[in-house]
Amino acid sequence: MSNGDSEETQTDVLLDRQRPKPTGGLVVIFREAAETAAQIAALEAGGLRASALPIVADLTDFMAAEREVCAVLTELGVAFVPECAPARAGELIGLLSDQEAVADTRPEFYLFATAPFQDTPERTWGVAAVGAVESPFTGQGIRLAVLDSGLDLQHPDYRERRVASRSFVPEEDVDDLQGHGTHCAGTAAGRPLDSGTPRYGVAPQAELYVGKVLNNRGAGRERDILAGMAWAVGEGCQVISMSLGAPVRQGETYNTLYEREAQAALSAGSLIVAAAGNESARSNGYIAPVGMPANSPSILAVAAVDQALEVAEFSSGGINAGIDGGGAVDLAAPGVGVFSALPLPREYGSLRGTSMACPHVAGCAALWAESDPALRGRALWDSLTQSALPLSADERDLGKGLVQAPGRGGPAAA
CATH class of the missing domain: 3.30.70 (Alpha-Beta Plaits)
Incomplete structure (x- = not known):
């Protein structure tokens, strides 16, 4: 027609x-x-x-x-x-x-941070929705890598915390001037102050590894991203969070470059989690395909939901699912009004995007990895997808459902 x-x-x-x-x-x-x-x-x-x-x-x-x-x-x-x-x-x-x-x-x-949007603060609803508050696990002993725009090492929540870090961006240190990386690291493994700051980190006692693969403008060359992935695997990180990507066309297959590294990661006991992308305009009837590298079959792709546990307006969907085994959404997580750390002087704030959903899954993965030493690589992937809370939207949009922490024992609380 x-x-x-x-x-x-x-x-x-x-x-x-x-x-x-x-x-x-x-x-x-x-x-x-x-x-x-x-x-x-x-x-x-x-x-x-x-x-x-x-x-x-x-x-x-x-x-x-x-x-x-x-x-x-x-x-x-x-x-x-x-x-x-x-x-x-x-x-x-x-x-x-x-x-x-x-x-x-x-x-x-170049790949980019997956374009977060400012939103009204809904502080710790995401941590509650995935059951992290009720879980007996905190990520202790688990190495969790966040590959992004770095981390504000002077932030009060990280100044006294041991953080392993390395920059893969030429002529830039690991310090985060863009803000995206600090926010994502905070959601995955942030540890708030004792002064009343609400808990915003899913796995607050995980061993945090920060790889700066995006520059201070939020863009990263593929070679630097691949090097960061290999570094995290080499450091023995059981979970690797990547809130970055680039759009693909309908019908386009995954990128062999990322798939080979992701397969090597799974074999080494590392699980790579990536944001599905923010290119959809669902109110206008447009659903974008899951972007790269999340569309790789061996990378767990994460979509975003709002506080009503409905698919977020911007969240990319699995319309390329099944093409050479890639392109699907695997899980969903909170991605609207997500409260976390930001570089000084702002200190904290709320953002939205599949970038914010991805570290919720990475944090839950750290909790599951702590719960059972056998849960590594593909076994960890299977535990996350099999324990997910089914949602009303199609699997094309939200995969197996809302990611859940181990040991929460009840429906998600938004």
Whole structure:
């Protein structure tokens, strides 16, 4: 029908405008059977210099030092080509795509914090809704990583707290000037002061690991995000929270780059949780697909609900579910009027977005991981989805339902 064609075209234009701009570098995905020597030879055939890099977390530092050398990630079968002129990038895509060892070559993009919105404070309703207040567990002994825009280390709730941190953003330290990372870390594992500040952290005694993968403007290169993911896995973090992403089109498959790292994480006993995205306009009848990297089959995708436990207006849905096994929403969590920490001088405030929902799930994952040492990787994923509170909306929109903490024993209290 002509009306449907027109609407689809308008949607495509909107998504193109939302897509992050390319960094100027390239991502090369090698075939799974290709040996390291064949991978390097394929890059050299394109006139490039290449070096094998066995530790993915060192990627950011390597490419900052070796600005003209391709980094071949031997663990994942992926390479990053440094920034070059658009004409040269186009030439390289053609040259590399002809190499037998290469499965795909594409531009590298920036990913972004998933656009939170200011809202009226509804302070700790989210912590209550997921049952964290009633749970006997606090996340003690569990390593929980938040990969975002960093953390305000001078915030009174973190100044005396031991926080492991590392910045993957060149020329920026881990301190959060943007605010997104501090808010998300607070929801996942914030520990309020004793002066009457309401509890806003789901797992307040988890061991907090902060990886700065988004810069002070809230944008991050894929290479830095991937390095942060590898760092968190290497540090033994049982839970990794990622409130970041980029839109995808209807019918678009997941990104192999993130799926390979997520599979490695699950095998190592780490669960990666990511925000589904905020691109929907449901009151206008538009539901956006789950964005990347949350659309990867091995990353747990989180949608947002409001205080009535209804799907949030902006929350992306699983309209690409089943395409090559990815694209689905797995769980839902509070994502409207979420109270948490913000960088000084604001100190606290409420935001909304699937960015705010994601750390609720990460916090609950830490509680489940504390409850049973066997709950790691895929087993932890299964416990979260099997214990979720079913909601009235379709599974396409809210997955298995509202995430629940272990041992709460009752319906969610909003």
